[in-house]
Amino acid sequence: MLDAILGGLRLVATLDLRLWEIVALSLAVSLSAVVFATLLGLPLGAAIAVGRFRGRQAVIVVLNALMGLPPVVVGLFVYLLLSRAGPLGELGLLFTPPAMVIAQTILIVPIIAALARQAVEDAWREYEEQLRSLGVQGLRGALTVLWDIRFSLLTAVLAGLGRASAEVGAVMIVGGNIDGVTRVMTTTIALETSKGDLPLALGLGMVLIAIVLALNAAAQMIRDAAQRRYG
């Protein structure tokens, strides 16, 4: 196993072009998905947090449960949507990076929304009276709180990013793992492992972990800086 690890490190160090193309695509897909999921999930979570409507508790339970959506199931669902034989087949999106972004976005919206809902609801308890005293209602109040706790929402966003970059089931099904087109880190690791080419798989695995670590570290630094600056 040590050989495999060293082999992996060597591949990373020699900046193998194919490897870095795969890394670049993985980042592009997962980061895009995170951006869309954040734009959809944050307002959704905030709205549920401050809203008062019938069935609210049920909605919260369902949202939390959706955090555990199995990636393969999402992949299958999106595949059926985008397949030529399916309702959105005309778009010709199957087996392209946009399809992968769509699948991952669906996968992580519940995560970001559920975590945002919790964070906003906790913060709302602190802000609610003062905001209502100033005449700030409903949606505007939710957005104000959302913006005010933006740095702690980084945690929710990072959770979504972590899930997206780690999953293989959804991107495999809707992307097809096409060499040079839709092959990302996780699907390559799966492929190379099944071919018995462990050094490459390990090399990619290390890159993947390093990237996720780096992003988390950056987010922590941002949170600390914000804490010092804004209190």
Place this chain on the structure above:
Amino acid sequence: MNGILPLRLERVSFAAGGRTIIEPLDLTLEAGASTVILGANGAGKSVLMRLMHGLLAPSTGRVAWSTEGPRRRQAMVFQRPVMLRRSALANVVYALDAAGVPVGQQLRLAREALQEVGLAYAAGRPARVLSGGEQQRLALARAWALHPEVLFLDEPTANLDPGATREIEAVIKAFDVAGTKIVMSTHSLGQARRLGDEVIFLHQGRVAERAPIDRFFPQPASPEAAAFVKGELPWA
């Protein structure tokens, strides 16, 4: 003058969690005199203030202002100031924006408000890094900018040291002089005497006594108030 006062509470009561916190009461607040609401912890002062300000809906009865749309004409300062993670100036601007003040005037009015409470030096600083006393003054600046007819204050100096307390009381006095009706709850007798023109004494959710400040001190008429004053005296 088309003001929102007098405020009439008609048969207003409030119950929550199976307990009655405010017994049905009738109360009228007129313009002019600053009203201090006095009472022990748990007497219902905070709840009464929130009923008047509209943060809570009464279980029975109604809270009636003299004209429609009283929202902008009142403001409230809480025991613990709640500030947004923005500069002090931005917090005041936010309140002005929420009140519908035209964008062109917001900065000017905000700066004037900070000036009034002596916080001009802190305009650009993040509100949340200010001291407790400074944040409470900022809360008052936020209220001042709105030029409210009525200013509710719920134990505004309970968490502050004597120096900060004096600064806050000075600002409240300035509000009073400017014509804003002050409605303030406190359990400090000294503060009541310094700032109030009349006292409403609350005991277990009922108005036990209401009197001008000179008649209430040194000797309240009701037995509950008398007991309270006697017990509180060491801390006045």
Place this chain on the structure above:
Amino acid sequence: MGLAVAAVIGFITVASTTSTEQSGLFRHLLPIFEKQSGIQVRVVALGTGQALDLGKRGDADVVFVHAKALEEKFVAEGYGVKRFEVMYNDFVLVGPRSDPAKIGGTRDIVAGLQKVKEAQAPFASRGDKSGTHFAERQLWKMAGFDIAKDRGPWYRDTGSGMGPTLNTAAGMNAYALTDRGTWLSFKNRGDLVISVEGDQRLFNQYGVILVNPAKHAHVKRDMGQAFIDWIVSAEGQAAIAAYKIGGEQLFFPNAKR
């Protein structure tokens, strides 16, 4: 030689099998075709059954698999236009160097399988309805067994692709049927070596079919046909023959003229 490099004019989607992809054939073959035609070929590699399914749904323009009976059914049912034979490769039986079933180097696959069953030596099967799995079941039938009934604890269904199945076989020191291509590029062999090879019955025929545009109007018929024409042409066939791993040729072109 001396052909101009064509600008990329479009792409086609080819559904093929994991074993073909993993053999590395496409990485060798496709750049040649792409440079000459300007058509980018995107290969989605799945099991044979799934690849044909992709063709039926119209999610691929061309299917390129190795299961003759299923391919002919595909065309007969109207999903494909016409089947062209392209090349064949062969399967080999791999097993532990210690040879617990005492196969002893025979070239007879049927005899070999019978010995495995008699000895109840561990055997790893793909069990995933792939072309390889299909071929494996056929060989058991030729050996006189209905493997679904005659199996025992020695017969392990991994339900996965060729690579993972070989991983399992290497891990358990079991016998397994694999295509030569995957075996040659498989790096995790453990103690496994080739036990039986060369039997005619181990040959594995590949066919290529254009998905029927009559069933799916959006199929890229011209570009798909260009790919098929090329792969059965003298040039394409030569390119297939030229693909070697460790000096060994993997695929033997046999397109009919």
